[in-house]
Amino acid sequence: MYGYAGKILDVDLSNGKIRELPVDEGLAREYLGGLGFNARLLYGEIPAGADLLGPENVLVFCAGALVGTNVPTASRTEASALSPATNLFGTANSGNFWGGELKFAGFDGVIIRGKAPAPVYLFIGDGQAKILPAGHLWGLDAWETVRRIREEHRDEAVQVATIGPAGERLVRFASIENGPFDAWARTGLGAVMGSKNLKAVAVRGRGTVKVAKKKDFLRGVEEAKKAIFSSPFYGPFSRYGTMLASLPYQEFGALPGRNFRWGALPGWEETRSRKAMHKYTSRGIACMACPLACAHWVEVKEGPHAGLRLKDLEVTPVIGFGAGCDVGDLASVAALTALCQRLGLDMVSAAAVVAFAMELFEKGIISAKDVGFPLEWGDEVAVARLLEMIALRQGIGDVLAEGVRRASRHFPGAEKCAVEVKGLEPFLLDPRARWSTWTLGYLTNVRGGDHLRTRNPVENLRYNENPVPYFTEKFGFPPEMYEGLDMPEHLKREIFDPVTRDVNIPRMAKWSEDLLALYNSLGVCIRPPLLHTIGPTILARLYSALTGVDVTPEEAIRAGERAWNLQKLFNLRHGEKPADSDFPPRFYEEGVQAGPAAGRKLDRAKVREVLREYYRARGWDEETGVPGNEKLAELNLKELVQEGGVGDKPWRFS
Numbered sequence: 303m304y305g306y307a308g309k310i311l312d313v314d315l316s317n318g319k320i321r322e323l324p325v326d327e328g329l330a331r332e333y334l335g336g337l338g339f340n341a342r343l344l345y346g347e348i349p350a351g352a353d354l355l356g357p358e359n360v361l362v363f364c365a366g367a368l369v370g371t372n373v374p375t376a377s378r379t380e381a382s383a384l385s386p387a388t389n390l391f392g393t394a395n396s397g398n399f400w401g402g403e404l405k406f407a408g409f410d411g412v413i414i415r416g417k418a419p420a421p422v423y424l425f426i427g428d429g430q431a432k433i434l435p436a437g438h439l440w441g442l443d444a445w446e447t448v449r450r451i452r453e454e455h456r457d458e459a460v461q462v463a464t465i466g467p468a469g470e471r472l473v474r475f476a477s478i479e480n481g482p483f484d485a486w487a488r489t490g491l492g493a494v495m496g497s498k499n500l501k502a503v504a505v506r507g508r509g510t511v512k513v514a515k516k517k518d519f520l521r522g523v524e525e526a527k528k529a530i531f532s533s534p535f536y537g538p539f540s541r542y543g544t545m546l547a548s549l550p551y552q553e554f555g556a557l558p559g560r561n562f563r564w565g566a567l568p569g570w571e572e573t574r575s576r577k578a579m580h581k582y583t584s585r586g587i588a589c590m591a592c593p594l595a596c597a598h599w600v601e602v603k604e605g606p607h608a609g610l611r612l613k614d615l616e617v618t619p620v621i622g623f624g625a626g627c628d629v630g631d632l633a634s635v636a637a638l639t640a641l642c643q644r645l646g647l648d649m650v651s652a653a654a655v656v657a658f659a660m661e662l663f664e665k666g667i668i669s670a671k672d673v674g675f676p677l678e679w680g681d682e683v684a685v686a687r688l689l690e691m692i693a694l695r696q697g698i699g700d701v702l703a704e705g706v707r708r709a710s711r712h713f714p715g716a717e718k719c720a721v722e723v724k725g726l727e728p729f730l731l732d733p734r735a736r737w738s739t740w741t742l743g744y745l746t747n748v749r750g751g752d753h754l755r756t757r758n759p760v761e762n763l764r765y766n767e768n769p770v771p772y773f774t775e776k777f778g779f780p781p782e783m784y785e786g787l788d789m790p791e792h793l794k795r796e797i798f799d800p801v802t803r804d805v806n807i808p809r810m811a812k813w814s815e816d817l818l819a820l821y822n823s824l825g826v827c828i829r830p831p832l833l834h835t836i837g838p839t840i841l842a843r844l845y846s847a848l849t850g851v852d853v854t855p856e857e858a859i860r861a862g863e864r865a866w867n868l869q870k871l872f873n874l875r876h877g878e879k880p881a882d883s884d885f886p887p888r889f890y891e892e893g894v895q896a897g898p899a900a901g902r903k904l905d906r907a908k909v910r911e912v913l914r915e916y917y918r919a920r921g922w923d924e925e926t927g928v929p930g931n932e933k934l935a936e937l938n939l940k941e942l943v944q945e946g947g948v949g950d951k952p953w954r955f956s
Contacts, residue, residue: 304514305849316416335367338823340382341868354386355497357417364411365401366825370511375827377590385489386474388725388750390873392489396480397589400461407507423502436501443644444479464502465492466646468693473703475651483613487648514850522844529835536831543596544617545576550763555897556735557625561657565735566897574624607637622653634682645693654727726750735899739810745883748869759834772908777803788837808916820862864937880926
């Protein structure tokens with residue numbers, strides 16, 4: 303096949319059998335790759351009631367269809383399984399070089415089922431796969447595991463997906479680390495690997511990706527580059543990366559300070575915003591085929607962390623630890639980032655769990671005797687000690703390793719301090735202080751309280767206004783940004799006000815989720831310079847030229863919508879209820895305690911009204927959020943659902 307390696311590995315760790323499955327052209331056309339493949343595969347493979355940490359859970363890695371080419375940012379691979387954190391569709395996306403190496407090795411994806419009798423790792427090299435013993439690697443941190451595997455194969459180009467001690471001990475928010483510094487972080491997929499006695503999946507390939515229509519493809523690549531470079535976000539994002547958001551959220555009072563209580567923190571601008579970055583970094587780092595280089599190479603030259611070097615200063619740990627736990631400087635955040643990377647912990651959930659524990663300590667619900675030491679806000683040493691206890695399931699860390707929802711049930715009075723949606727800890731900004739497409743996405747997101755699957759492609763961080771409360775957010779960009787947005791005209795008229803261009807939040811949420819699902823199926827990055835410039839038209843053109851399978855822009859965005867709906871159907875099969883799509887009580891009952899948004903709460907009736915409008919936009923039942931028969935037929939999913947049902951015997955890919 304053009305564009306695809308044409309094969310998916312199917313590995314049964316219980317009996318050691320490895321087979322190859324062909325990639326069907328019909329499957330490719332409807333699901334494209336990456337997330338689309340994973341949604342289709344797991345819907346067919348995991349029955350209702352499956353043990354989250356048992357052999358019948360299935361872990362899938364699939365590279366995006368454009369990965370391995372020179373399409374800008376085409377480096378992303380989706381990993382998915384039944385989530386140990388949420389009991390829903392667990393999925394995470396990561397770039398770096400792993401996905402490209404998998405395709406060069408001759409495979410588009412890897413299905414991993416069963417459980418090995420003893421620790422193993424999977425090595426995939428140039429069309430072959432081997433299950434190798436990993437007893438000597440079990441117990442090592444992720445950085446050391448990557449180093450050892452590369453040494454064993456005498457090849458620094460081997461790309462390694464590995465778990466750390468947290469995954470081995472089945473911490474429910476354990477990550478799969480992608481090399482030393484990247485990760486498939488969210489939804490606890492590292493625990494799935496640990497439950498299978500699988501320490502790592504290492505890949506090395508020397509093949510190439512074949513292009514069907516080379517001239518058309520190269521024209522598409524140049525068109526994509528030109529669009530990205532023309533974005534007004536390109537320069538600032540190349541310089542600051544995700545840290546661009548570190549100042550506006552403080553200014554809006556929307557930080558999750560001290561476990562979502564303080565919306566702004568004293569000294570934030572000087573110590574933890576992008577204004578403090580120059581002390582620690584002078585160059586960017588890029589993933590495969592990326593012209594942005596939005597990550598930062600960090601070198602700490604003085605102080606207690608002098609000598610620390612790593613890829614860091616993503617807004618994720620800075621806001622998670624810097625605001626959530628009130629850790630007071632970027633060097634300390636970098637040290638905690640390195641610790642999470644070594645232990646194999648999702649930094650969003652890890653920071654949230656520690657912040658939750660710190661609030662319990664402040665309120666006297668837990669004591670220094672319970673923990674082994676005081677848990678004062680901003681105490682970096684205490685944060686690090688608690689992270690290690692969580693990863694190793696020692697003492698109170700064994701309870702906290704279950705995540706905020708489960709841990710809150712362990713301590714009387716703790717549930718009011720628990721901030722989670724569908725069992726997943728949310729991140730980045732407080733919806734009480736900034737209501738937007740992004741924050742509505744905490745509820746609509748198929749993987750739970752998360753910020754990376756729903757976002758307005760033209761979100762404007764200069765404003766924090768809702769012209770129609772709860773329903774619209776201010777546009778505020780020049781007219782050419784609206785005109786250039788790659789979106790069907792009838793949807794533009796539905797989503798944007800004809801005069802002010804203000805954005806309809808529930809309708810934009812639906813569009814953006816389908817668009818991001820398309821991105822995650824094709825393997826391109828969701829950073830802002832791409833998100834508002836690269837849409838289904840350019841992506842369909844690239845896919846068609848690469849594979850020789852002609853796909854229209856309408857079919858491309860429909861593939862994203864199909865993947866989103868199939869994840870929702872998966873969640874319904876595994877027990878998601880309408881009441882689960884709700885914010886924690888804190889956001890309705892308690893006002894923000896500090897900052898410009900002090901005193902603000904959410905209105906539960908208004909939130910439900912917006913959610914109903916979102917369901918209507920999706921063609922789902924407006925009260926339950928269940929996809930209707932008309933929508934299923936439109937997406938060619940009705941027969942699949944009838945065969946597999948919601949809760950019945952699943953359809954099998956093989």
